[in-house]
Amino acid sequence: MVADRQSAEIERPGRYAGAIDCDLHPALPGMSVLLPYLDDYWREMIRVRALDRLNLSLTSYPQNAPLSCRPDWKLEGGQKPGSSQQAMQAHVLDRYQPRFGILNCLYGAQVMHSEDMAAAFCRATNDWIRDEWLSRDPRLRASIVIPAHNTELAVAEIERRADDPRFVQVLMLVSGEVTLGRRQLWPIYRLAERLGLPIGVHAGSAYRYAPTATGWPSYYVEDYISQSAAFENQLQSMISEGVFAKFPGLKVVAIESGLTWLSGFIWRADKTWKGVRVEVPWVTRAPSEIIRDHVRFTVQPIDAPDEMEAILRLIDHLESDELFLFSTDYPHWQFDGDAVLPEKLSGALLRKITSENALATYPRLAKAERPMEIGA
Amino acid sequence: MSIVELDRDRPAEAKLRVIDCDIHPSMTAWTEVHPYLARQWIEHLTVYGSHLRHAFSEALTHPRMSPDAARVDAYPDEGGPPGSSLALMRSQHLDPNGVELGMLIPLRWNPGSQRNLDFGVALTQAMNTWQIERWVKNEPRLRASVLIAQEDTAGSVAEIDARAADRNFTQILVLPRTDEPFGRRRYWPIFEAAVRNNLPIAIHVGGTNGHPSTGGGWPSYYMEEHHAVAETMQAVLTSLVFEGVFERFPKLRVVIMEGGLGWIPSLSARMDKHWARLRSEVPHLKRPPSEYIREQVWFTTQPMEEPARASQLIDLFDRIGWDRLLFSTDYPHWDFDDPRYAFKAPLSAAQRDQLLYRNAQAFYGTR
Numbered sequence: 001m002v003a004d005r006q007s008a009e010i011e012r013p014g015r016y017a018g019a020i021d022c023d024l025h026p027a028l029p030g031m032s033v034l035l036p037y038l039d040d041y042w043r044e045m046i047r048v049r050a051l052d053r054l055n056l057s058l059t060s061y062p063q064n065a066p067l068s069c070r071p072d073w074k075l076e077g078g079q080k081p082g083s084s085q086q087a088m089q090a091h092v093l094d095r096y097q098p099r100f101g102i103l104n105c106l107y108g109a110q111v112m113h114s115e116d117m118a119a120a121f122c123r124a125t126n127d128w129i130r131d132e133w134l135s136r137d138p139r140l141r142a143s144i145v146i147p148a149h150n151t152e153l154a155v156a157e158i159e160r161r162a163d164d165p166r167f168v169q170v171l172m173l174v175s176g177e178v179t180l181g182r183r184q185l186w187p188i189y190r191l192a193e194r195l196g197l198p199i200g201v202h203a204g205s206a207y208r209y210a211p212t213a214t215g216w217p218s219y220y221v222e223d224y225i226s227q228s229a230a231f232e233n234q235l236q237s238m239i240s241e242g243v244f245a246k247f248p249g250l251k252v253v254a255i256e257s258g259l260t261w262l263s264g265f266i267w268r269a270d271k272t273w274k275g276v277r278v279e280v281p282w283v284t285r286a287p288s289e290i291i292r293d294h295v296r297f298t299v300q301p302i303d304a305p306d307e308m309e310a311i312l313r314l315i316d317h318l319e320s321d322e323l324f325l326f327s328t329d330y331p332h333w334q335f336d337g338d339a340v341l342p343e344k345l346s347g348a349l350l351r352k353i354t355s356e357n358a359l360a361t362y363p364r365l366a367k368a369e370r371p372m373e374i375g376a
Numbered sequence: 377m378s379i380v381e382l383d384r385d386r387p388a389e390a391k392l393r394v395i396d397c398d399i400h401p402s403m404t405a406w407t408e409v410h411p412y413l414a415r416q417w418i419e420h421l422t423v424y425g426s427h428l429r430h431a432f433s434e435a436l437t438h439p440r441m442s443p444d445a446a447r448v449d450a451y452p453d454e455g456g457p458p459g460s461s462l463a464l465m466r467s468q469h470l471d472p473n474g475v476e477l478g479m480l481i482p483l484r485w486n487p488g489s490q491r492n493l494d495f496g497v498a499l500t501q502a503m504n505t506w507q508i509e510r511w512v513k514n515e516p517r518l519r520a521s522v523l524i525a526q527e528d529t530a531g532s533v534a535e536i537d538a539r540a541a542d543r544n545f546t547q548i549l550v551l552p553r554t555d556e557p558f559g560r561r562r563y564w565p566i567f568e569a570a571v572r573n574n575l576p577i578a579i580h581v582g583g584t585n586g587h588p589s590t591g592g593g594w595p596s597y598y599m600e601e602h603h604a605v606a607e608t609m610q611a612v613l614t615s616l617v618f619e620g621v622f623e624r625f626p627k628l629r630v631v632i633m634e635g636g637l638g639w640i641p642s643l644s645a646r647m648d649k650h651w652a653r654l655r656s657e658v659p660h661l662k663r664p665p666s667e668y669i670r671e672q673v674w675f676t677t678q679p680m681e682e683p684a685r686a687s688q689l690i691d692l693f694d695r696i697g698w699d700r701l702l703f704s705t706d707y708p709h710w711d712f713d714d715p716r717y718a719f720k721a722p723l724s725a726a727q728r729d730q731l732l733y734r735n736a737q738a739f740y741g742t743r
Contacts, residue, residue, distance in 0.1 A: 065654065066653045066654055066656070067650065067653050067654060174592065175590075175591040175592035175593075176592060176593075177593060178592070178593045179590060179592050179593045179594070179595055179596070179600070180592065181596070182593075182596065205591055205592075208593070209587065209588050209590075209591055209592070209593060210587045210588075210591065211591040212557065212587070212591060212607075212608070212611035212614075212615075213552075213553055213585075213587050213588065213589045213590065213591075213604060213607065213608040213611060214552060214553055214554055214556070214557045214558060214585070214587065214608060214611045214612055214615065215554070215555065215556045215557050215585060215587050216556070216557070217557050217611070217614070217615055217618070218557070218559075218560065218615075218618070218619060219618050219657055219658055220654065220657055221618060221650055221651060221654040221655075221657055221658060222557075222611075222614050222615065222618050224650055224654070225614050225643075225646055225647055225650055226591060226610075226611060226614065228642070228643075228646055229590075229591070229607035229610050229611065230590065230591045230592055230607075232603065232606075232607055233589075233590035233591070233592060233595070233600070233603070233604055233607055234590070234592055236595070236599070236600045236603045236604070237590075237592075237595060237596075237600055240595070240596065240597045240599045240600050241596060241597075258642070258646050260641075260642035260645060260646070261639060261642045261643070261646070263638060263642065263683075263688075264606075264636065264637075264638025264639040264640075264641075264642060264681070265638070265639075267638045267681045267682060267683050268603060268606060268636050268638055268639075268679075268681065269603060270682070271679065271681070271682050272599060272602050272603055273599065275441065275602075275710075275711060276441050276598055276599045276602065277599075278441070279441070279597055279598055279599055280597055280599055283599075301649060301650075303642055303645045303646035303649050304642075304645045304649075305645060305648070305649075310645075313691075316688070317683065317684075317688060319684070333653055
């Protein structure tokens with residue numbers, strides 16, 4: 001009977017109480033919500049060009065695709081999944097009682113070809129998140145949405161949020177206009193390091209290029225599967241270009257990457273580095289070491305038939321239990337019921353994954369967590 | 377491990393028996409193929425040369441770590457590039473490494489990526505004859521691969537059918553960076569011809585199609601490019617599975633060459649997991665993706681993974697399936713795997729023989 005009671009306790013959604021959910025997706029119900037945050041010029045443009053009739057949902061997450069929303073998290077009347085804060089509270093915040101939840105807004109503003117339009121809409125999106133989400137639920141934190149393809153404008157947007165501690169991260173898509181290690185992006189990383197903001201790299205593509213080196217796949221499921229390879233490419237880019245050597249305080253969080261590709265990645269990357277490191281003399285440590293120091297990974301999805309075994313295998317291969325961060329990926333459909341993490345995961349490891357690792361990754365969360373500071 | 381145990385292993389190691397599934401032959405002079413080319417194409421080759429979708433007319437986009445990506449000790453005394461001397465290939469590789477069979481993988485000119493389709497087809501025809509005349513006729517341990525210019529599907533099928541009767545050809549060779557993902561329907565006549573002729577399809581790292589080597593743009597360094605070839609193989613395999621190639625051609629056998637091994641279990645699991653959610657998009661798939669891979673796909677071993685501990689390598693082989701691994705050296709390239717030292721794990725004599733010899737014997741033996 002003791003065993004029964006234990007397993008019932010384990011299945012309780014309350015086992016995640018106090019966790020930090022590192023991947024929640026709020027959706028803009030429509031462009032019109034941005035109107036109050038745009039200047040006269042863009043308001044006029046929306047009016048005369050009827051821009052607000054455009055649905056700028058990303059191809060990486062088709063609104064009705066099974067993966068984009070768990071069936072029991074769908075909203076009534078065909079509203080966009082993730083567009084209701086009440087629903088997010090009922091489905092995640094009140095049910096799992098996380099201490100914090102980090103909002104990663106995936107919206108067309110990030111990928112518009114016009115850099116000016118992208119900057120204006122990113123700024124408005126961040127304002128909207130601040131007013132409509134952060135200000136209405138003290139558990140919420142957010143990533144700063146930026147026009148990553150114009151470094152100057154991206155830096156300006158990050159600076160605009162610097163004094164609001166509820167913005168805890170800078171958000172970039174894994175596939176944008178240039179590989180993420182390229183020097184033109186370094187001012188973004190320099191500022192992020194200075195402000196204690198990790199770079200959150202989320203699955204998704206601006207589709208500037210075919211998702212694979214062999215061209216355009218036929219099916220959405222192939223696009224989605226290719227996202228884990230995109231993470232491999234981008235980590236290799238950031239390591240090879242020397243981003244982490246240049247910015248030793250920088251943290252990168254790989255969000256919704258699938259996770260289990262990491263073992264093969266470090267084996268190949270370490271071996272390749274040994275063979276070709278003369279080409280990149282500034283890379284003075286093995287890629288696996290650099291990853292242990294600088295890169296963190298959210299744990300939805302976990303691409304494995306047995307998630308517990310997969311987590312233990314990754315900890316063994318990566319020689320660290322500090323790399324993995326709890327996430328529900330709400331409202332994306334990655335797990336059923338309350339099985340955000342494997343049932344057997346317990347004790348110290350559960351605490352590390354649900355909260356301690358995130359507090360060590362996000363300085364702004366750790367600061368808010370310290371009681372002295374809250375009182376001050 | 378005691379000295380006695382080390383000694384006991386010695387006799388088995390001393391007598392190597394190897395099938396090398398990846399040997400790169402080269403030409404002493406590029407004019408070597410002229411006897412097998414029509415005058416029109418000799419002139420074309422001389423005047424316009426290789427015309428590909430990248431910036432350098434005579435070089436790869438990312439300079440390799442050594443000239444010709446070659447071992448520095450592989451240059452023949454008589455001149456010419458590494459891989460061009462049969463005598464050196466014998467004395468340096470085939471004889472000392474116990475190679476009983478070696479599969480030739482010619483990479484020169486990248487015929488499948490040529491923008492001029494007729495030129496590409498002519499090059500494949502010439503290089504196929506060249507493999508037989510220059511190599512296989514002079515060295516019974518070597519076998520040829522049927523090069524095809526896959527963007528000309530009809531030309532490819534004709535070349536496969538023309539060579540299939542010659543038992544010196546053991547497989548069809550394609551480089552993975554095709555114009556479209558290789559599972560797309562335009563390539564299906566090639567799969568049909570492969571099955572009809574009982575020839576496996578070898579997909580060896582390479583090719584150029586104008587697409588950046590990552591979905592996020594072009595990498596700056598060879599260190600990235602070298603990694604990206606593994607992701608490219610993932611994309612090829614994903615395409616073959618989800619387009620339904622394996623479902624439609626259950627007798628098709630594919631061998632992925634030089635693409636690495638570490639990603640195979642995780643990619644298989646990823647495919648299964650997200651297929652379960654998204655299968656309504658691909659109703660033509662009748663089974664979980666990993667099952668098609670387990671039954672119809674093989675992998676060559678070089679460059680061998682080197683995890684921190686031997687048990688992790690054994691675990692990897694367990695999860696891929698020991699019978700799917702075909703040993704390869706990549707001679708004469710710089711990242712050559714020596715059959716004696718490539719596997720950084722204690723293997724039994726039977727396991728070693730399986731990886732170095734018996735798997736390839738079973739794979740190619742059905743020809």
